[in-house]
Each structure stands twice: as structure tokens, then as C-alpha cells.
Amino acid sequence: MSHHTPVAKRHGDGKAAVGNVGRPPVAWAVPGILFFAVFAIFPLVIAVYLSFCEWDGLDSPAFTGLDNWTRLFKDSEFGQAAWLSLLLTTISWVFQTPVALLLGVWAAGRQRSRALLSAIFFIPLLLSTTAIAMLFRALLDPNFGVIQTIGPWLGIDPGVMGSSTGALLVVAFVGGWQFMPFHTLIYQGGARQIPEVLYQAASIDGAGMVRQFFHITLPQLRHTITTSSVLMIVGSLTYFDTVLIMTKGGPGTDTTILPYLMYRTGFQTYDLGYAAAIATALVFVATSISLIMVRLSGFGSMRSTREGM
Amino acid sequence: MAMAGLLVGCGSGGGGSDSGTITAYVYGDDAVKVQQTAVDTFNKTSKVKVKLVPVPGADYVNKLRSSMGSPNAPDVFFNWGGGSIKPYVDSDDLVDLTSTVENDATLKDGFIPSIMTAGGLEGKVYGVPMRGMQPVMLFYNKALFAKHKIEPPKTWEDLQASIKVFKAAGITPFALGGSDKWPELMWMEYLLDRIGGPEVFKRIQDGDTEGWGDPAVLKTARTVKELVDAGAFGKNFNSVDYGSGAAPTLLSKGKAAMHLMGSWEYSTQLGKAPEFAEKDLGWTAFPTVAGGVGDPANVVGNPTNYWSVNARTKHKDTAVAFLKTMASKTYAQALVDNGDVPTTSNAASMLSGSPNPQFATDQYEMVQKAPSFTLSWDQALEAQYATPLLTEISKLFAGKTTPEQFVEAMKAAR
Numbered sequence: 001m002s003h004h005t006p007v008a009k010r011h012g013d014g015k016a017a018v019g020n021v022g023r024p025p026v027a028w029a030v031p032g033i034l035f036f037a038v039f040a041i042f043p044l045v046i047a048v049y050l051s052f053c054e055w056d057g058l059d060s061p062a063f064t065g066l067d068n069w070t071r072l073f074k075d076s077e078f079g080q081a082a083w084l085s086l087l088l089t090t091i092s093w094v095f096q097t098p099v100a101l102l103l104g105v106w107a108a109g110r111q112r113s114r115a116l117l118s119a120i121f122f123i124p125l126l127l128s129t130t131a132i133a134m135l136f137r138a139l140l141d142p143n144f145g146v147i148q149t150i151g152p153w154l155g156i157d158p159g160v161m162g163s164s165t166g167a168l169l170v171v172a173f174v175g176g177w178q179f180m181p182f183h184t185l186i187y188q189g190g191a192r193q194i195p196e197v198l199y200q201a202a203s204i205d206g207a208g209m210v211r212q213f214f215h216i217t218l219p220q221l222r223h224t225i226t227t228s229s230v231l232m233i234v235g236s237l238t239y240f241d242t243v244l245i246m247t248k249g250g251p252g253t254d255t256t257i258l259p260y261l262m263y264r265t266g267f268q269t270y271d272l273g274y275a276a277a278i279a280t281a282l283v284f285v286a287t288s289i290s291l292i293m294v295r296l297s298g299f300g301s302m303r304s305t306r307e308g309m
Numbered sequence: 310m311a312m313a314g315l316l317v318g319c320g321s322g323g324g325g326s327d328s329g330t331i332t333a334y335v336y337g338d339d340a341v342k343v344q345q346t347a348v349d350t351f352n353k354t355s356k357v358k359v360k361l362v363p364v365p366g367a368d369y370v371n372k373l374r375s376s377m378g379s380p381n382a383p384d385v386f387f388n389w390g391g392g393s394i395k396p397y398v399d400s401d402d403l404v405d406l407t408s409t410v411e412n413d414a415t416l417k418d419g420f421i422p423s424i425m426t427a428g429g430l431e432g433k434v435y436g437v438p439m440r441g442m443q444p445v446m447l448f449y450n451k452a453l454f455a456k457h458k459i460e461p462p463k464t465w466e467d468l469q470a471s472i473k474v475f476k477a478a479g480i481t482p483f484a485l486g487g488s489d490k491w492p493e494l495m496w497m498e499y500l501l502d503r504i505g506g507p508e509v510f511k512r513i514q515d516g517d518t519e520g521w522g523d524p525a526v527l528k529t530a531r532t533v534k535e536l537v538d539a540g541a542f543g544k545n546f547n548s549v550d551y552g553s554g555a556a557p558t559l560l561s562k563g564k565a566a567m568h569l570m571g572s573w574e575y576s577t578q579l580g581k582a583p584e585f586a587e588k589d590l591g592w593t594a595f596p597t598v599a600g601g602v603g604d605p606a607n608v609v610g611n612p613t614n615y616w617s618v619n620a621r622t623k624h625k626d627t628a629v630a631f632l633k634t635m636a637s638k639t640y641a642q643a644l645v646d647n648g649d650v651p652t653t654s655n656a657a658s659m660l661s662g663s664p665n666p667q668f669a670t671d672q673y674e675m676v677q678k679a680p681s682f683t684l685s686w687d688q689a690l691e692a693q694y695a696t697p698l699l700t701e702i703s704k705l706f707a708g709k710t711t712p713e714q715f716v717e718a719m720k721a722a723r
Contacts, residue, residue, distance in 0.1 A: 056693075058378050058400045141555055142545035143564060162487070162547030164709075250488060251547040252704035267371060269696040270396070 044283065050276035057270050068277040078278065080253060081261040082285075084168065088257055089236040091172040096232060100180050101225070104187020105217055118188075125181040133245035136174045164254035167247050171255055174242050179235065183228045190224030191217065226297040230290045237286045258282050330358045331384035331624050333631075334373055336614070337363035340440060343643045351634055357627040359385075377402060377619075384622035385631065389688040390428025390436055390615045391514070392695065397617070398430055404618040406434045409629055419636030423682045424652045427612040431515070436615025437632040441649025442676050445495050445610040445685075447596070448574050449567045450560055451589045453480060461567075462596045472541050475566045481543035484565035486551030490699040491687055493706045495569050496536070498609040498686055500529040503598040507607055507681040514689045521719035530705055530712030532598075537706060547707050554581060561585040569595070571610050572672055575665070576648055592668065594675060608679040611688065613652045645669070650676075697722045 051068055053061035072078050107118045124132065140147045142158045151158045160166035198216050207215065240259040243249060249256035249264065256264070258278060266275030335344050341363045348361045362383065364372045369387075376382050377397060388394050397403050410416045410425070420438050428436045449461050457478060462468035475482040486492040501509055505525025513520035520526075536542070543565070549555045557574065559565035561582035568574060578586035597605040616635065618628045634640060638659075641651040645659045650669050657677075663669035676682060687695040701718045704710045710718065 056396055057374050058396055058402070137550075137553065140548070141553075142548050143555060143559060159545035159548055162545050162549075162707075164707075167548075248488060248490065249700075250490065250703050251707040252709035253700060254707075254709070256700075264696060264700075268692060270374065270692045 047276045047279050047283075050273055051280045053273040053276075055272040057272050061273065064273065068274045071274065072277050072281065077253065077256070077261065078258075078281075081256050081258045082281075084255065085237055085257040085259075088168060088172055088175075088239065089233050091169070092175055092236040092239075093229060093232055095172060096176045096180050096183060097225070097229065099176075100183035100228065101187050101221070103180070103184045104189075105191045105213070105221075107184060107188045108191035121184070122181045124178050125185075127178070129178065129241040130245060132174060132178050133242045136170070136177075137246050140170065161247065162251055164251060167251060167255045171239070171242055171246065174246065175236065175239055178242075179232070183232060186228045186231075187221065187224055190221045194220045222297065226293060230293050233289055233293070234286045237282065237289070329356070330360045331622060331627055331631075332360050332362055333385040333387075333616070334362050334364055334369075334376075334383040335387045336369045337365045340647055340649065343640075343647050343649075344439070346643055347634055347640050348631075350639070351631050355627060355630065357624045359627070359631055382619055382621065384619050384624065385616050385628050386619070387439070388436060388615055388617055389611060389684070391430065391684045391689040392691045393688050394435055394615075394617055395430060395691045398435060402620055403435050404620050404622075404625060404628075406437065406618070406629075406632075407432075410434050410437075413633070415633050415636050419653055419655075421652050421654055421677060423679065424612040424676075427682050427684050428615045436617040437635050438613045438652045439616045439632075439635045440614040441644055441647075442613050442652050442672065443571045443573060443611040444608045444672060444676050444679075444682070445499065445569060445571050445595070446574070446592045446672070446675070447567060447569055447594065448560065448578075449591045449593065450563055450565070450585075451591045453563055453566045454591070461591060461593045463593075464596050465598045468596050469539070471566070472536075472539055476540050480563070481559060481565040482541050482567060484549070484556045484559040484568040485542040485546040486549050486556035487542070487546040487703070487706055488548055488550040489552055490703045491685075492551050492556065492570065493702050494686055494699065495571075495609070496533060497529060497702060498683060499569070499595040500532050500598065501525055502607050502609055502681075502683055503595065503603045503605065504528050504532070504601040506601075506603040507683050510683055510686065510689075514686075518694075518720055518722060521716055526719075527712055527716050530715045533705060534708075534712055537708065542706075557581060561590075572650070575668055579648075579664075592671065604680050606675075606679050607681045607683070608676055609683040609685065611685055612676075612682045652676075694722055 050061060052063060052065060054064045054067070055061035103121070107114060107121075127135075139145045140161050142148065142160075142162065145158075147156065147160065148158045150156075151160070157163070157166070161170055194217065198220070199212055202212050202216055238259050239257065240263065243255055243257060243260045244263065247255040249260050259282065262275050262278040262282065265271050265278060269275075333344075333348070335341055341361075345361055348359045352358045370393075373383075373386055373388075374396075377386075382402075394403060407429075416437060424438055424442070425434065428434075428438065447461070453475070454461060457474050459471055459474055460467070462471050472482040498510075505523060505528075509520060509523045509525050512523075549559070551557070551570075554577075556565075556568060557570075557577050558581065560568045561578055575586065575590065575592070578590050594605070594608075616632050618625065618632070622628055636653055638653075638655060641653045641656055642659055642662075644651040645656070645663050648664045648669075650656065650660065650663070650672050657670075657673060660666055660669040660673055683689070687699060690698065698719065701710070701715055701722075704718075705712065705715045
């Protein structure tokens, strides 16, 4: 915290001389702030309040103090769900980031047929999650899906959706299949921003493709990696529809990740107070992770790593 | 507090209906046309009109739940009886129909008694039967049994023998949509009823979670484990689902020999594989289990669906008058024509007009002769117990927990 304050102040002082000339007045932000308050802050406050209540959705919520929270910390199912969520998030990140990064850098280039291939590759992004989940559900049906034919050939058991690790990996894979194009798009944008002169200079110095990638592209994409990772991690933490449609949290509770546990508790068990506690915990974890990542990567200080900027 | 009051407090206000109409929520599926006809007929003579609101199936429970807490609550609504209405009974939202039924011959004698009671709670009546019966039956592929020269199982030994025969032939003995969880529940329900009798679950349903500690429950869980280990459901049942039609297709394509399912399996097959349904689909009762104390004639499943009346309605008399029409011969006939088997006491004679008289008659007799009809556990229990139950059963079938752990988990469910 402390070392940021002077930075902010210096910026403030510097800009103060120029004044607010040409800058829109604060009033312009009012609609945005209002929307944010009504649709984000207000529901969040209610959720936090409900997490201290017992409520079945019919009578008025009854205030029960810390009951839900003490239960949360003792609940082994919550512990398992939190662990599965982290596992899914990690698998998703490890699986998606390298592929999206490489594809994005490739797509930023000027090769022939690149535009066509990119367009094809972005198709999953246009489909709804429900459609994708149902599609994979059908493909992976152990008796009637294509998995029956190509599974053994690839060394995959046709009953992969029914095994505990298999089900989680399938969920991670389907999520990756759907969202990788989005992250590729981010990396493509990032890679196109890298000044051409850097590569020209490197070429003159005799650096090859691989060296250029590791010494120019990767460092220059630092902030892009942070942005993409935060989106990816928060996205995986709140991953829900695919689980609901493909596995319903099963087999057993092996894919019952936090958002699904919250859904089950809130809208199947009608224990809305406890569900609110799970939701609040999830918001807290997701916010913390994104803040930590932004901090660690230096994104918060907004230093430019770009030449002449 | 004030904020939450704003959200839900207003629910105790008005009755949710205009002066001249009452609203009736119904589960929105193909059978709605039967109810719509009944409403149209009723509205011709009634001053207060009934407005039928079909709610798409998957949304029904949630939509009902949220509207019952709001000023727009329905006056009359469809339900499954038992635990599905317990929260509304607890918050005094329902009209107690016990004395109404008692003092009205049409309602009192109009329905099969075991069905009228199955939908109630603690001996009180909160609903009037309004759709067909849905007992769980053992369906089988006649062609496969003929080919392997065996008879559909009547006893547990028969069942075990048939598992061996079909496994050896590379056929899954029983189709099971394990990914949906509730089809697994049907095995638990029947086994516990055969092994320990209906009283064991009755005790649990009445709120005693220690009832899960009954030795019959453990034996049931062990039997399930034996079945799974013996390969009764094949290897992939955890990823087979019922909803998308995978499990019924296993039966109709001859990849599985049997399927324990609600009586709607018949119409499902008729829709998906009509040729199979007409030629090779057989049905029978759940086998007897040696050493069990339950009557082999007992049935589990959904006795029927019920109409309940919101205590806040402004037109209770109209609502009750409408409910009475459910006992009429015209209504029962409309159900029969739709392929359902009505739960009215006069239904037997109409069944010859059913699309499949043999199936309808067998079903009706099975239910009529049953000393007890246990409501599906996930409907009989309140949602707060039903959801963990389905989860624990899924873990038991998937081999994630032992039968002993299952019993402990259910005793501890809050």
C-alpha cells in the first residue's frame, strides 16, 4: 500500500497543473455508478445479510448470527467443493494459458490463411454454454456417443464422464474448448501492440524466432497475461452451467464445485441463508485472488513497459 | 432486517387474485390439455372463473416456491403431496381439506383411499388427486428374455440369475440413468420396502432421522452395493442419464435387458421407439426378497399429483368446487384417453378404452391391490433432506461410500 500512495500523489500533482480541462465532469459517471450500485452492490449487501440468516424462501429470513459461517468452516462438503474449485481453476489455467498464448501470438501475425483459420477457431465463442455442454454430453455418452468409437483409439475410457477424475477433466476441457478463443483474442490484441521495431532490432542482433518469443513477446505480454489469467481464474471459479448440464455435480460429489454447491443449497435444498454464505465466501475468494494477482504482477502501479511510453 | 422485510414481508398481503378469477398453477407438460378442458367446462357454469397457468416442468418447483412467498401466489396449485408441500403447511399457507373431504361424498368415496392418504401429511388431507398414477415397475425387453430362454425375475434369486445370464451375453442387465440420481433412488425405495416394510421409511418421513439407523436400511444399502459390484447396471451407469433418453434407449435397442422405472416409461418408449413399445416391451412387479418382511404387493412411486388450495385465496368455495370436478367421470375419462390411469375409484371400468388396455389394467390392479403405496422419497421428504439423500445415494452407487457410511451420513443429515 504505502509505496503506491506517493506514486498516485505524484500523478495527481502532475495532472493538477493541466487541470481538468477537457475532462468530463464527475456527473457523467452517475448513471454508471447508479447501475453498479443497483445491480452489483445492493444484491451483494443483501447476500451478505442473508448469510447471517436462516431462510427457506417462504417466511421472512430469521437472523441467526454466525450460525451459517461456523457451519461453513466445519462442513466437509464445502471443504471438498472449495478444493475442487481450486483444482478446476488450476487445471483450466495450466491447460488454457499456453495454448491461448501461442495461438494468440500466431494469430497476430500476417501468415496466409490466418484470418480464415482464426475465424473458424473463434466459433466456440459464439455458442451458448448450454449448447456446448449438451453437445459434449451427447458426444461423451458412453453407449451412444462418438466417445465409444474414438475413445479406445485415443486411450480414453468411454465411461470417462462417470469416473471422478475423468468428470472433472472433462469439465475443464469443455470450459477450455469454449473460452480459449476468447483468451486467444486477448493475446492477439496484446501481441499486435508490440512495436515492430523491437523485433527488427532483435533480428539485426541475430536473435531467432524462439529467442524473440522469450525475450520480446513474452515480457511485452506481461500485462496481457495478467488480464487473461484474472478473467480465466474468476471465470473458472464461477463456472456453473457446464457442471449443471453435464455432470450434475456427480459422480457422487466429485464435480460439486463451489458455485454448484451454492446452487444446490439455495435452489434445491432451499437453504438460502447458507447458500448466501457460500456465495459470499466465493466472492471473497475470487476478489482476493484477482487483487493478489494484479498486485504481484505490478499491474496496479500501471507502469508502462513499452518503449517510449 | 428492514431490507429483507421489503423483499418478502409484503407476501402476507393480498390474495393474489382479481375479484372474479382464481389462478391455478399446473406442471406444464403434455397432460395439461386434460386440465385445460376441465377448467373450460368448469368456467361455463361458475361465476368465479379459473385461470390455468401451465409452468414449464423444469421451472415448476422454483416458480411455485418464489410465487408462494409473493403477493402473486396462485389460489390452487399442482404438487406431489408429502414433503413437497411440507414447507407450505409449516408456514400455514395451505387449506386443511380433511373435514371438507370427510363431509363430502364425492371427494370421500371418489378416489382410491391409499392414494388420498399418500399425498397428505400427519394424517391430514391437503390435496385432491388430479392426474394419473405413476407406480414404479420393472420393465423388460421381451425379445432378450425369449432369446436367452429365461423368465422375467419374480424372486431375488431369479434376479441374480438373470444378471449372470445377461452379463455373460454382453448385455447390461439393468439400464440405469445414474447421472440423474433419482433413478437410483427407485432401487433403494423398493429394496427397503421389501426388506423392512413400509414402516421403516414412514418413520423417517415423519421426521425421525434415527430411522436411517434401522438394520433394514443397512441391508438395503449392502444389497445395492452387491448389485453394483455384480455388474447389474454395467460399468458406465454413472454417466448415463435418463433425461436425454439414454437409459430408455438402452432398453429399446436391446443393450440392456431391464429397466426399473415409473409407469411413464411406457409412454416414453411409445414416443421414442413405438415399434419396440408395442411388440417387445414387457412389465412386471418388483421381485420378492427372501427374508424380507414387506408385503410383496407393496408399491412405490408417485401415487399421483394433487391440487392444493392456498389459505390466502379469496374464493375458497370456488376452489373446492373446482377440486370436486376431479372426481367426475368425465375427467377420469379424459385422463384415460390421454393414456393415464386415473386414481378415481370408478376408473377400472373405463380402462378398456385406454390406448393400451392391458398395461393400464395391470397398473391399476397393481396399485389398487397394494396394501401400501410409498411416495417417492425425494417427494416425500422436504427438500432439505431430499437433496442430501440423492447426493448420498449417488455416492453409494458410485462406490464412493460404504453402506455403513451411507447410513451414518443420512442419520447426520440436517
